[in-house]
Amino acid sequence: xxxxxxxxxxxxxxxxxxxxxxxxxxxxxxxxxxxxxxxxxxxxxxxxxxxxxxxxxxxxxxxxxxxxxxxxxxxxxxxxxxxxxxxxxxxxxxxxxxxxxxxxxxxxxxxxxxxxxxxxxxxxxxxxxxxxxxxxxxxxxxxxxxxxxxxxxxxxxxxxxxxxxxxxxxxxxxxxxxxxxxxxxxxxxxxxxxxxxxxxxxxxxxxxxxxxxxxxxxxxxxxxxxxxxxxxxxxxxxxxxxxxxxxxxxxxxxxxxxxxxxxxxx
Numbered sequence: 001x002x003x004x005x006x007x008x009x010x011x012x013x014x015x016x017x018x019x020x021x022x023x024x025x026x027x028x029x030x031x032x033x034x035x036x037x038x039x040x041x042x043x044x045x046x047x048x049x050x051x052x053x054x055x056x057x058x059x060x061x062x063x064x065x066x067x068x069x070x071x072x073x074x075x076x077x078x079x080x081x082x083x084x085x086x087x088x089x090x091x092x093x094x095x096x097x098x099x100x101x102x103x104x105x106x107x108x109x110x111x112x113x114x115x116x117x118x119x120x121x122x123x124x125x126x127x128x129x130x131x132x133x134x135x136x137x138x139x140x141x142x143x144x145x146x147x148x149x150x151x152x153x154x155x156x157x158x159x160x161x162x163x164x165x166x167x168x169x170x171x172x173x174x175x176x177x178x179x180x181x182x183x184x185x186x187x188x189x190x191x192x193x194x195x196x197x198x199x200x201x202x203x204x205x206x207x208x209x210x211x212x213x214x215x216x217x218x219x220x221x222x223x224x225x226x227x228x229x230x231x232x233x234x235x236x237x238x239x240x241x242x243x244x245x246x247x248x249x250x251x252x253x254x255x256x257x258x259x260x261x262x263x264x265x266x
Contacts, residue, residue, distance in 0.1 A: 006247060006249060007114060007247045008244060009038065009039045009041065010035060010243075011154070011202060011243050012024075012043070013205055014180050015044050015046060015061075016050060016206030019236065020213075027262055028065060029065070039152075042061060042068075042070070043071060046206070047061075051078070053071065053075065058084070067090065067116075067118075068091075069090060071092060073122060075093045085102040086102055086103060086104075090107060092106065092118065095140050096133050105120050105121070105140065116148060119152070121137050122155075122157065125157065137153070138173075150175050151176075152175055152245075153166075154180055155179050158182065163177075163201070167196065171195075172195065176243075178243060183201075183213050185204065189243055197243070199243055199257065206233070207239065209236040209237070210233075214234060215231070218230075244257070
């Protein structure tokens, strides 16, 4: 019998509007029970009707059992959450924003008898021009490894090449690198050569019948007219997507990664 001690992490894709919040309310408890998850990381940057996160939703997510909320380029859109970025250590903004920006990009949380690090980075391809996620990421990882070898990275980025490159750059130095931002779940979940779990994009916690979370009629009209129409969240059955990663607590390596996609009819 193997005496390997494991820790199970659930990492869930961008929460998009009310359907995304409903997906968490309907599905998170049962998923945690099904996978015996010890830590839950959720990207919450689109939870407030598609534009940022607000304080009320943040508190609701933590009450549901979310351990850490990551984010991305939309985190700045709700004023009340900007005021909490410095004080709420479990709420992250990408670490490669300028040091003068509110908040912090990583945290180490206590899980059972272990310490688990969570790092949030943002890409630069087809995204706002900020500091290098590779250099900042490695600096953060080297600092976090002084406390723990269990490190989960949310890379909020548009470009698949950039995501794959970062995964391989951090392979063997972190437990998992997962992509967010596109709201489209990829089917490339795998263990990299040095046992870092990887997926290019976790997908979406949000409306199932949508264009990356938005009302299809508006998205199609934008393409046909080329007018700057404001997107609205599609109000359809909630979908919950992400991965479950099993970690070896002694080495920090990933033992397995499983893709998750659940539809909830209400």
